[in-house]
Amino acid sequence: MPLIEFTDKGLYCPQGGFYIDPWRPVDRAIITHAHSDHARAGSGAYLCHRLTVPLLEWRLGVAAEAVQGVEWGEPVFMNGVRVSLHPAGHIIGSSQVRVEYQGEVWVVSGDYKTEDDGISGAFEPIKCQVFVTESTFGLPIYDWKPQPVIFGNIQDWVVGNREQGKASVLIAYSLGKAQRLLSCLEPVTEKIYVHGAVWNIHQALVNAGVALPPVERVMPEMPRELFKGQVVIAPSSAEGSPWIRRFQPFAVGVCSGWMQVRGNVRRRNADAGFALSDHADWKGLLGAIEATGAEKVFVTHGFQATLARYLNERGIAAAEVKTAYGEDEEGGEPTDKEEKEAAHE
Amino acid sequence: MNNNYRGGMRLFAELVVLLGTSTKTNDKLDALATYFASAGDADKVWVIALFSGRKPKRTVNATQLQEWCREATGLPAWLFEECYHTVGDLAETIALLLPQNGDEAETGYSLADYLRQLVQIGKEEEAVKKELVLRCWRQMNKEERFVFNKLITGGFRIGISQKMIVNALGRSAGVDAAIIAHRITGDWDPATTTFSTLLSEEGGGGDLSKPYPFYLAYALEEEPAALGDPAEWQAEWKWDGIRGELICRGGQLFVWSRGEELMTEKFPEYQAWRELLPEGVVLDGEIIGLRAGPGAAESGEGANVVVGQDGNAGVTESDETVGLDFVPLPFAALQTRIGRKNVTKKNLQEVPVGFIAYDLLEYEGQDWRNRSLTERRAQLETIIGSVNHPLLQLSPVIRFRDWEQLAVIRQSSREVGSEGVMLKKKSSVYQVGRKRGDWWKWKIDPLVIDAVMVYAQKGHGRRSNLYTDYTFAVRGGDQLVTFTKAYSGLTDKELAEVDAFVRKNSLEKFGPVRTVKPELVFEIAFEGIAASARHKSGVALRFPRINRWRKDKTPAEIDTIEDLKRMLEVYGK
Structure with missing residues (x-):
């Protein structure tokens, strides 16, 4: 019996009797991070990183007593199976799940990036026999510039817009990318305005004790003149909506790994695209996989066929696995709840 | 001196990025006007040439570029192909795959310099061409490499019309746009024409063949x-x-x-x-x-x-x-x-x-x-x-x-x-x-026929990494007979919907093409029909495109090859 099975509800550990990121309700769910394709409502009990707890409560409406928060590296035993969480570097609270039983070690990556963004915790390579990796950006065309370079590009763009009297609206996922952008924007603006969806996440994190630069929520009664030349962070649901018109004149900059390819920038009708991603790029994936020393790699959501084939050719046994993760290609579009909020703003 | 010429390629690459992302005509005009105000004269002549459909002579082909890139990156051919099908543009694929040089790598070479070098190697051995291309790549950042590769592979389509070029030139030169339009038409060689001659009264040499703009x-x-x-x-x-x-x-x-x-x-x-x-x-x-x-x-x-x-x-x-x-x-x-x-x-x-x-x-x-x-x-x-x-x-x-x-x-x-x-x-x-x-x-209203989608392929440009290029079939007895491809006619939202369907319903994969479960029915519109020995169906359509998505129809209700043949009888003589 393998330590972890791939079932139609998610990744299942029969010995421990728990699932990892199940996409259907189960009794016990370990959650790698709070993005909607990994964290779903309806399960009986949840285990996740301490900083993911308030996000699950907020986003899924999970009762506090149903969620157990742990620190990175803190072991939890379930029917003899040793489970521990380790930083995945994807977003705040995001974790890899290490599962050990009778000397066999599996690691499930969830979503991860190998560059330290300063707020999500630095990705920790963990030795294991079997590694389950994501592959959202599993093609060599995805080769990210270092964060300081992209931050510089964004800052130049913001300043340039302000010189033309335009507001800068940055489209970013409200959980993860939005928080990551704050330290980029802080040096070039006095105030950072945010959409309600971003505001809610921000509050949940600040209340849980995460130190983040202050933001200001865009309110319906605010006069339009206030936003002249200002900086705004909003989720993609705000793009092209009536909500965004209040910033006129403005330029839209989309922050997403998909912006690496010109066609995607044009398709989004964005004025600018910044390939700032919370997922590992091709080199990041290969480096992380190699560092685990795994004998067997299962490749999930993304370019799984490509990455699996490449690994096999390089002598690393790999197979692709179908999951329900990353169904929205952005690897983190707003949840339904946020969409509704955006529509009402 | 020669300040204008420094980083001419960079300036041009930035213009291309701006033109590629601006969504408003006025922004594009501004970008062009700013460019014409700051670029070197030789570069400007080339930009006018490129954007009005004139191409430099091809001295390196796409296959060579591909090979040299694969060599430089050590990627297997199949992986290069995967990348190409996802990006949908060879020049861009190569620009993305080559190792990053960092943004500081200011080369100082102008667009005209690079084009001159490219033209000069026309008769040289392959090794010389390769050396030049590799050297150029090393001098460039990602954006420059993209435009450089585009110059080599041809097909510079940046989403601006000649009209826009003409208006921007008119704006920066202070001349009536219609006059500019006439001056830059005709047969002139950007390698030998100077900017001032091009915009002078006689235009590009006042040659006998100079046409009027349509x-x-x-x-x-x-x-x-x-x-x-x-x-x-x-x-x-x-x-x-x-x-x-x-x-x-x-x-x-x-x-x-x-x-x-x-x-x-x-x-x-x-x-x-x-x-x-x-x-x-x-x-x-x-x-x-x-x-x-x-x-x-x-x-x-x-x-x-x-x-x-x-x-x-x-x-x-x-x-x-x-x-x-x-x-x-x-x-x-x-x-x-x-x-x-x-x-x-x-x-x-x-x-x-x-x-x-x-x-x-x-x-x-x-x-x-x-x-x-x-x-x-x-x-x-x-x-x-x-x-x-x-x-x-x-x-x-x-x-x-x-x-x-x-x-x-x-x-x-x-x-x-x-x-x-x-x-x-x-x-x-x-x-x-x-x-x-x-x-x-x-x-007149187009001819229409209902057909089912059977193959899908990823698109190019703004449709990259989306399954947007489809092949359609009509019924021929108990078989499906493919008869046309169509690329346009759906909204972005519909494209996303079809894309999701393709990803979930692929039956098999050969190269970039997915065989799709024949389930989605579309009304295909076209302007004309002619007999064709090259197509399995025996017909070739003129301007085929998707008229609408017939969500109300099942594949059992699509039209037949006999329907197409009848149209051929009536309209295809």
Whole structure:
């Protein structure tokens, strides 16, 4: 019996009797991070990183007593199976799940990036026999510039817009990318305005004790003149909506790994695209996989066929696995709840 | 000094990025105007050339580029292919795959420098070419590499029209846009033309072959009654060939296509008119396959299709059905001619190409574009009449009493081998580019057929990494017979929906193509149909596109190959 099975509800550990990121309700769910394709409502009990707890409560409406928060590296035993969480570097609270039983070690990556963004915790390579990796950006065309370079590009763009009297609206996922952008924007603006969806996440994190630069929520009664030349962070649901018109004149900059390819920038009708991603790029994936020393790699959501084939050719046994993760290609579009909020703003 | 030339390539690459992402015409104009104000002269000449459809001579091919990139990156061929299909653009794929150089790598080379080097290596050995390309790549950042690769592979489509280039130049040079448009048309070589000569009074050397920019019509979106008094309008058939300009100057005859391409060599039959046409004449018309002899213009029921050589009432027979003096051949026939490098005697016999003239732009060496259509037309009729050659025809004027009658006549467009009706105001001057108001095209409704999607492939450009290019099939007995591809017609939202379907319902994969469960039904619209030995279905469609998604239909309800064959019988002769 393998330590972890791939079932139609998610990744299942029969010995421990728990699932990892199940996409259907189960009794016990370990959650790698709070993005909607990994964290779903309806399960009986949840285990996740301490900083993911308030996000699950907020986003899924999970009762506090149903969620157990742990620190990175803190072991939890379930029917003899040793489970521990380790930083995945994807977003705040995001974790890899290490599962050990009778000397066999599996690691499930969830979503991860190998560059330290300063707020999500630095990705920790963990030795294991079997590694389950994501592959959202599993093609060599995805080769990210270092964060300081992209931050510089964004800052130049913001300043340039302000010189033309335009507001800068940055489209970013409200959980993860939005928080990551704050330290980029802080040096070039006095105030950072945010959409309600971003505001809610921000509050949940600040209340849980995460130190983040202050933001200001865009309110319906605010006069339009206030936003002249200002900086705004909003989720993609705000793009092209009536909500965004209040910033006129403005330029839209989309922050997403998909912006690496010109066609995607044009398709989004964005004025600018910044390939700032919370997922590992091709080199990041290969480096992380190699560092685990795994004998067997299962490749999930993304370019799984490509990455699996490449690994096999390089002598690393790999197979692709179908999951329900990353169904929205952005690897983190707003949840339904946020969409509704955006529509009402 | 030479400050302008430093980083010329970088400047150009930034312009391309800006033009690629700006969504507003004004932003693009600003970007272009700023560029023209700061770039070096030699670079500006090249930019005008590139954006007006002139290409540098190809000295390195796409296969070589691909190989050198694979060598430099050590990627297996299949992985390179995967990347290419996801990006949808070879030049960009290579730019993304090459190792990053960092943004600081300022090269100091100008666009013109790089182009000069590329042209110079034309006759060199492959090793020399490779060395140059690799060196250039090392000097460049990602954006520069992209435009550099684009220059090599050709096909620079950046989403700006020549009109925009012309307007931006007009703005920065302070010259009327129409004058600029004329100056930069024609046959000039960006490698040898200076910026000041190009924009000087004579333009690019004042050569004899210089054409006038075409006046293009918008599609009529409302009822023609909105145009007012029918007596003020001239109606003609809209021909399905290639828009062309015939220039007869200095005892020479030149042919330009709308794509600003000199096509003189392709149509040797035109040279017969060199002696027949008067000196200093420029005609606007349609390059089209033609057979002389009475045409098939049997009018629609009860409609009096009255065509004559004269737009004025009461000169020719009235209330009597008159045929054309020629038979236009379908566009597919013309394609067999323009596709080949050398035209053989057999080609000339099988598909004789004629010219249907409909306007006169220059007469006795004088620019006639500011005269009224009526005046130009009268002179045109005299000229064509005096040439009297079976392949040089006058586009007949359709006589009509009122808009209702014209609407009926328009229904018979396909029978005369046309794709609808052109409406031109009799008092109109010949303008530059696509303008509203005086000229309209009033096309007939397309032919349609319901088909099921069977293959899908990822698209290019703004559709990269999305399954947007589809192949469709109709029913043939108990099998599905593919008959066309179509790429356009769906909204972004629908494309996303179909893309999701393709990803979930792929039956098999060969190369970039996915075989898809035949489930989604679409109405395919097209302008014409012709027999084709190259296609499994035996037919080739003209301008196929998706008219709408028939979510109300199941694959059992699609049309059949017999339906297509019937259309071929009726419209595809």
